[in-house]
Amino acid sequence: MFVAENHAVLLANETETLSLGARIAPNITAPLIIWLQGDLGAGKTTFTRGLLNALGHHGAVKSPTYNIVESYPLQKFILHHFDLYRFQTADEWLDAGLDELFTANSVSLIEWPQQGADFVPKPDIILHLTTINHGRNAELTAVSDHGKHLIASIKN
Numbered sequence: 001m002f003v004a005e006n007h008a009v010l011l012a013n014e015t016e017t018l019s020l021g022a023r024i025a026p027n028i029t030a031p032l033i034i035w036l037q038g039d040l041g042a043g044k045t046t047f048t049r050g051l052l053n054a055l056g057h058h059g060a061v062k063s064p065t066y067n068i069v070e071s072y073p074l075q076k077f078i079l080h081h082f083d084l085y086r087f088q089t090a091d092e093w094l095d096a097g098l099d100e101l102f103t104a105n106s107v108s109l110i111e112w113p114q115q116g117a118d119f120v121p122k123p124d125i126i127l128h129l130t131t132i133n134h135g136r137n138a139e140l141t142a143v144s145d146h147g148k149h150l151i152a153s154i155k156n
Helices: 014-027 044-054 113-119 145-155
Strands: 005-011 032-037 069-073 078-083 106-111 125-132 135-142
Touching: 005 014, 005 145, 014 044, 014 135, 014 145, 032 044, 032 113, 032 145, 044 078, 044 106, 044 125, 106 113, 125 145, 135 145
Parallel strands: 032 106, 032 125, 078 106
Antiparallel strands: 005 135, 069 078, 125 135
């Protein structure tokens, strides 16, 4: 039976949020799904920018709030950054054809996954960011063996 693995870290500022993404980057392999949870402004896109920069993306990284998804072709895989915040119903997932983006060669980061209900693929990792004072608390929960391996790689 799989036992979830948790790892919590205090992020004092934006630089440390970027750094958390960078620390995970070297060990990411496709396919992988990470749910990004937290209130508006909690650092979900900042984490994504740190991850993408460490993976070799040097362009802009913007929140996909209005486009629903931003895709970044990288050397080893394509990374899709979803933001489902504006979904009014979970059926919008199907209407947008988002299932087609999940392939063996993709890594997907999904903000506001609860907005897509059961249509959203299950995660390997859930990253929950909570704003505290001027920093953030990041709690990573592995919910698959792949996620457990990835979290273990940043704890060392």
